[in-house]
Amino acid sequence: MQAEIISVGTELLLGQVTDTNQVYLSRQMAELGIDVFFRVTVGDNENRIVEVLKTALGRSDIVLCTGGLGPTEDDLTKQAVAQVTGRTMVENLRALEWVEAFFRHRELPMPESNRRQARFPEGASVFPNPVGTAPGAMVFHNGKTIVLLPGPPREVRPMFETYVRPELEKQLGTGRQVLVSRTLKICGLGESALEERIKDLILEQRNPTIAPLAGLGEVRLRLTAKAESTSEARALLELAAQRVYERVGSYIYGEDDQTLEETVVNLLARNGLSLGVAESCTGGLIIDRLTNVPGVSAYLERGVVVYSNRSKHELLGVPVRLIEQYGAVSRQVAEAMATGIRRTAGTDLGLGVTGIAGPTGGSPEKPVGLVYFGLAGKGGTRVFRRVFWGGRVEIKRRAALEALVLLRRYLI
Amino acid sequence: MQAEIISVGTELLLGQVTDTNQVYLSRQMAELGIDVFFRVTVGDNENRIVEVLKTALGRSDIVLCTGGLGPTEDDLTKQAVAQVTGRTMVENLRALEWVEAFFRHRELPMPESNRRQARFPEGASVFPNPVGTAPGAMVFHNGKTIVLLPGPPREVRPMFETYVRPELEKQLGTGRQVLVSRTLKICGLGESALEERIKDLILEQRNPTIAPLAGLGEVRLRLTAKAESTSEARALLELAAQRVYERVGSYIYGEDDQTLEETVVNLLARNGLSLGVAESCTGGLIIDRLTNVPGVSAYLERGVVVYSNRSKHELLGVPVRLIEQYGAVSRQVAEAMATGIRRTAGTDLGLGVTGIAGPTGGSPEKPVGLVYFGLAGKGGTRVFRRVFWGGRVEIKRRAALEALVLLRRYLI
Numbered sequence: 001m002q003a004e005i006i007s008v009g010t011e012l013l014l015g016q017v018t019d020t021n022q023v024y025l026s027r028q029m030a031e032l033g034i035d036v037f038f039r040v041t042v043g044d045n046e047n048r049i050v051e052v053l054k055t056a057l058g059r060s061d062i063v064l065c066t067g068g069l070g071p072t073e074d075d076l077t078k079q080a081v082a083q084v085t086g087r088t089m090v091e092n093l094r095a096l097e098w099v100e101a102f103f104r105h106r107e108l109p110m111p112e113s114n115r116r117q118a119r120f121p122e123g124a125s126v127f128p129n130p131v132g133t134a135p136g137a138m139v140f141h142n143g144k145t146i147v148l149l150p151g152p153p154r155e156v157r158p159m160f161e162t163y164v165r166p167e168l169e170k171q172l173g174t175g176r177q178v179l180v181s182r183t184l185k186i187c188g189l190g191e192s193a194l195e196e197r198i199k200d201l202i203l204e205q206r207n208p209t210i211a212p213l214a215g216l217g218e219v220r221l222r223l224t225a226k227a228e229s230t231s232e233a234r235a236l237l238e239l240a241a242q243r244v245y246e247r248v249g250s251y252i253y254g255e256d257d258q259t260l261e262e263t264v265v266n267l268l269a270r271n272g273l274s275l276g277v278a279e280s281c282t283g284g285l286i287i288d289r290l291t292n293v294p295g296v297s298a299y300l301e302r303g304v305v306v307y308s309n310r311s312k313h314e315l316l317g318v319p320v321r322l323i324e325q326y327g328a329v330s331r332q333v334a335e336a337m338a339t340g341i342r343r344t345a346g347t348d349l350g351l352g353v354t355g356i357a358g359p360t361g362g363s364p365e366k367p368v369g370l371v372y373f374g375l376a377g378k379g380g381t382r383v384f385r386r387v388f389w390g391g392r393v394e395i396k397r398r399a400a401l402e403a404l405v406l407l408r409r410y411l412i
Numbered sequence: 413m414q415a416e417i418i419s420v421g422t423e424l425l426l427g428q429v430t431d432t433n434q435v436y437l438s439r440q441m442a443e444l445g446i447d448v449f450f451r452v453t454v455g456d457n458e459n460r461i462v463e464v465l466k467t468a469l470g471r472s473d474i475v476l477c478t479g480g481l482g483p484t485e486d487d488l489t490k491q492a493v494a495q496v497t498g499r500t501m502v503e504n505l506r507a508l509e510w511v512e513a514f515f516r517h518r519e520l521p522m523p524e525s526n527r528r529q530a531r532f533p534e535g536a537s538v539f540p541n542p543v544g545t546a547p548g549a550m551v552f553h554n555g556k557t558i559v560l561l562p563g564p565p566r567e568v569r570p571m572f573e574t575y576v577r578p579e580l581e582k583q584l585g586t587g588r589q590v591l592v593s594r595t596l597k598i599c600g601l602g603e604s605a606l607e608e609r610i611k612d613l614i615l616e617q618r619n620p621t622i623a624p625l626a627g628l629g630e631v632r633l634r635l636t637a638k639a640e641s642t643s644e645a646r647a648l649l650e651l652a653a654q655r656v657y658e659r660v661g662s663y664i665y666g667e668d669d670q671t672l673e674e675t676v677v678n679l680l681a682r683n684g685l686s687l688g689v690a691e692s693c694t695g696g697l698i699i700d701r702l703t704n705v706p707g708v709s710a711y712l713e714r715g716v717v718v719y720s721n722r723s724k725h726e727l728l729g730v731p732v733r734l735i736e737q738y739g740a741v742s743r744q745v746a747e748a749m750a751t752g753i754r755r756t757a758g759t760d761l762g763l764g765v766t767g768i769a770g771p772t773g774g775s776p777e778k779p780v781g782l783v784y785f786g787l788a789g790k791g792g793t794r795v796f797r798r799v800f801w802g803g804r805v806e807i808k809r810r811a812a813l814e815a816l817v818l819l820r821r822y823l824i
Contacts, residue, residue: 015438026427283703284696291695
């Protein structure tokens with residue numbers, strides 16, 4: 001079985017947007033064991049979309065299209081599919097109900113143009129969009145399947161997972177080769193340091209393959225196994241994963257979609273510990289990441305972002321003379337912030353972070369990127385010093401990540 | 413003049429690598445005023461590369477290929493070009509010298525396989541690779557130009573800049589057209605509502621073209637002008653932008669790379685106003701976004717993330733009976749949070765946000781996604797009610813965005 005991926009959108013051809021859907025769908029096809037031989041990008045032009053669809057239907061069994069399902073005049077993918085498959089466009093009542101419900105839920109009137117989003121080639125099998133207005137659809141034509149997905153990646157993913165993937169699995173039937181991946185997520189160990197520890201595994205392993213992928217402040221190790229069944233592939237993955245865990249297990253904070261903040265919140269829950277957070281240079285990002293985890297409110301009593309010296313004093317009881325003597329960015333102030341938030345919030349743990357995110361405010365002794373982390377618990381307070389690099393937003397991100405790494409290490 | 417971009421590499425079709433060359437080359441073409449109507453990705457398979465090249469030569473004047481110039485057996489782009497243009501492969505002595513020099517310079521022996529990198533279709537015009545082993549080339553064939561570039565983005569860029577761009581500029585000659593874009597960034601107005609107000613402009617405008625692009629909670633309006641000079645293009649853009657500003661100016665928060673938080677911080681600075689922020693459901697994200705702006709510390713006195721009722725009471729003075737009577741997510745509590753942070757922080761403005769980010773905690777009267785925003789200033793406090801959709805993280809993001817939208821509207 002062969003698939004072809006078509007992205008529709010002039011903004012893509014102008015290079016104004018990076019097309020992450022093609023990568024996502026390519027990976028999904030690889031996991032399903034479906035070959036992808038061609039990917040094509042075309043602009044918002046009906047004739048050219050038709051041309052590309054015709055070529056794709058001539059050489060591929062499945063044609064996955066993203067983009068061009070919006071309510072505006074330059075959203076033309078559905079019309080092009082109708083033309084290529086010789087169908088008329090009709091209003092789909094189920095789709096119309098979904099689009100209307102979307103606006104009703106938001107207590108907004110539905111603009112007339114959004115009715116276009118409920119129009120599909122006759123006979124299309126439609127499915128709802130859990131996070132946006134554009135419903136998706138499949139059109140079955142001469143033994144081929146055309147899949148219509150919206151453009152925004154955050155809409156593509158849930159729709160593919162819920163509606164498209166099960167249908168493709170049904171079409172594949174049994175006896176196929178499957179590709180299954182498992183990702184080990186590593187923090188506190190750089191890419192080259194990691195590679196030195198597991199180089200032999202990376203080189204020797206053929207099935208599964210092991211590939212490191214560096215991200216901002218973390219490394220992902222992607223294990224990919226090929227087998228005749230998912231369970232067989234999973235068994236191969238488990239063996240290889242065990243060998244990696246033996247070498248660098250203490251740096252692996254989670255797998256696949258698990259985030260570092262989830263790990264931290266789970267550890268708080270398991271230990272029955274509450275947390276208060278006081279941030280300066282990270283500006284709320286640590287609290288933001290922690291509050292992305294459902295149920296965190298049972299453990300995170302409060303967070304404060306204390307930019308000013310006054311707020312450090314008023315909300316955390318940091319002595320003014322301490323700030324005057326050592327500076328707001330200092331080991332002493334980080335410690336006082338940690339103990340202060342622990343005391344005022346009445347929590348088991350207190351985290352205090354102070355640093356210089358830049359671009360200004362640095363000095364030879366205290367450069368931009370210098371950050372102190374205070375962690376106060378029952379057994380006392382520890383302070384960690386780090387120097388990060390990059391621009392303001394990057395330093396914030398690296399420092400917030402390091403705070404979570406330190407919290408995790410404390411909790412395990 | 414039309415160009416087509418072809419990426420060669422099976423790793424791309426497996427989704428193991430994101431293809432940034434396509435975005436880079438698309439932008440280069442836009443800047444040169446060369447239309448790109450198609451982009452294609454194909455694997456390391458000679459027959460399929462041939463197929464894609466034939467199609468491209470049938471419809472485009474310039475065919476830009478990246479990838480498949482390496483020393484291994486699966487690097488096949490040059491052979492495919494030779495086949496399509498009816499040429500034989502020959503060893504190019506200049507290219508061989510460059511490849512050999514690359515290894516000599518690094519004091520390494522040259523593997524025999526790297527000789528392949530000096531072989532090109534007969535008559536190809538070769539050029540060196542300043543940062544890698546694979547030389548690039550251009551092949552002129554029946555009035556068309558095929559450009560052969562390596563795969564790694566850091567090799568593509570210098571080669572394109574140094575050798576390909578000047579050649580294309582020469583081909584374009586004088587009197588060529590440049591493409592210049594300008595993006596108007598809009599918040600507080602949905603894509604279809606926006607389009608209803610400027611539909612006639614979108615449909616009538618040919619130069620510049622006007623294209624709406626929806627993002628999470630905002631719409632970008634991309635104006636693209638074609639002209640013989642950049643200054644002429646800019647003048648056309650200015651005229652069109654003025655017409656858009658006349659219709660929806662109050663919703664345009666910025667242009668091009670300007671962020672909404674920058675706009676808000678600039679407005680605080682211009683009005684000399686300080687701000688305190690109290691967040692519940694948004695969990696620090698509003699403060700995080702504001703603190704991404706350098707210099708914000710002069711205006712943002714503090715922020716608090718008050719998840720618990722106790723912290724709402726202790727840090728903001730929200731009366732406990734108010735929370736008991738109306739619930740933590742209510743118009744009354746949002747108002748008390750806004751006035752509370754304004755008072756305790758001693759700032760000109762106070763923003764209080766309380767809502768239900770989910771996935772649990774919703775009810776028929778107060779669904780997941782319900783958020784109240786309180787904004788306290790000298791003239792009193794206003795409360796806004798909104799219902800957002802999506803998952804927890806998305807609701808947080810939409811609510812934080814709306815808070816910035818409301819702040820901006822208050823400040824203008």
